[in-house]
Amino acid sequence: MGLKFRAVTADNGAIGGSGSQEFHVIADTGEDAIVYCPNSDYAANLEAAESVSLIAVRGAATQAITKVATPDQTNCADVAKFLNLPLEQTVKSLLFAADQEEGPAKLFMVLVRGDHELNEIKASKIPGMSESRFASEAEIKQSCNAPAGYLGPVGVSAGVTVIADRTVANMSDFVCGANVAGYHLTGVNWGRDLPEPLVMDLRNAVIGDASPDGKGVVDICRGIEVGHVFQ
Incomplete structure (x- = not known):
């Protein structure tokens, strides 16, 4: 069939547990946003995707309030x-x-x-x-x-x-x-x-964010959930 699949880290939600993983068919018409790194196996749905700081070190104050x-x-x-x-x-x-x-x-x-x-x-x-x-x-x-x-x-x-x-x-x-x-x-x-x-970490990840695994930057695609495993 030529379908592309991806295992995706997800939020545990009300069920709880130590971990949760969804399985998605990659499709432009998918209802879920998937944050992934093209250079690694990192992938998470938007709700669970970690967002690193876009500013590595806080700069010194240069302006008066x-x-x-x-x-x-x-x-x-x-x-x-x-x-x-x-x-x-x-x-x-x-x-x-x-x-x-x-x-x-x-x-x-x-x-x-x-x-x-x-x-x-x-x-x-x-x-x-x-x-x-x-x-x-x-x-x-x-x-x-x-x-x-x-x-x-x-x-x-x-x-x-x-x-x-x-x-x-x-x-x-x-x-x-x-x-x-x-x-x-x-x-x-x-x-x-x-x-x-x-x-x-409070924000949604965006395209170009540093990947949480340190292996490049993330992209975002759409997916259709076909399975969900809770641990």
């Missing part, structure tokens, strides 16, 4: 265009809430680079976030005092746990929301302007 007006810019792409900066210099701040049996919900601010997408499966593995939801407007206002489009980790309420993706943790002189409606901060640096964050 500055509050700038961004009156109608509420997403990273618009902010980058308005400030004439690379999208890769911006940080996306997402606020989640995990309801508790008693008392207010526990809040988490999750950070990914402006050109990256949050991997919700990875985010669900943050301790305390397995049953989280997006924070309500009231929770956002209470913890950040700003609309969702202007959130950022600088000066956030002490009750909010800040977790940065690996790449964000190595960024310097970055742009993020100022927690003030209509404003963003430029020249933000870890350690100087805000505490060091918790760091986790």
Whole structure:
């Protein structure tokens, strides 16, 4: 038949266990995205694919933190265009809430680079976030005092746990929301302007990422799942 197959690392999901592997037929019409390295046997579905930091070592701060007006810019792409900066210099701040049996919900601010997408499966593995939801407007206002489009980790309420993706943790002189409606901060640096964050792999892998096995860069294809093994 000439079909191409690939064994793919997958997330264990609710079943749990020590490992999970899917078997896919490679097809352009497949519903699943498969991250793989052409130079090795590494392959994982997008949910489970490890994303290494795109910045090996954090650079030194070269800019002063500055509050700038961004009156109608509420997403990273618009902010980058308005400030004439690379999208890769911006940080996306997402606020989640995990309801508790008693008392207010526990809040988490999750950070990914402006050109990256949050991997919700990875985010669900943050301790305390397995049953989280997006924070309500009231929770956002209470913890950040700003609309969702202007959130950022600088000066956030002490009750909010800040977790940065690996790449964000190595960024310097970055742009993020100022927690003030209509404003963003430029020249933000870890350690100087805000505490060091918790760091986790939180984003979706993209074409050209370094392969986690160190054997080149990854590509992405589509596949149709035909089998699944749990360990």
